[in-house]
Amino acid sequence: IRAVFTPTITLVELQTLLDEAQLRIVSGPTEAGVYSLASSSALSVSASLALLRRHSTVRFAEETLQDPETGERR
Numbered sequence: 001i002r003a004v005f006t007p008t009i010t011l012v013e014l015q016t017l018l019d020e021a022q023l024r025i026v027s028g029p030t031e032a033g034v035y036s037l038a039s040s041s042a043l044s045v046s047a048s049l050a051l052l053r054r055h056s057t058v059r060f061a062e063e064t065l066q067d068p069e070t071g072e073r074r
Helices: 011-021 045-053
Strands: 002-005 023-027 034-039 058-062
Touching: 011 023, 011 045, 034 045, 045 058
Parallel strands: none
Antiparallel strands: 002 034, 002 058, 023 034
């Protein structure tokens, strides 16, 4: 998952949101503020996306392709 959060999100808010969506940061943020996220549980990517998109601090969240090296969906 690639995600962009509002600039006003705090680290505590971000961690709480990631915990709720059962995601972890793989990389980021980039200069454009984009984070790469991956699942930290058996929760589906679709369910994690739905949880992210419900929050006003999430500006953008989309599923990306499967990582060819690890086979992990991001």
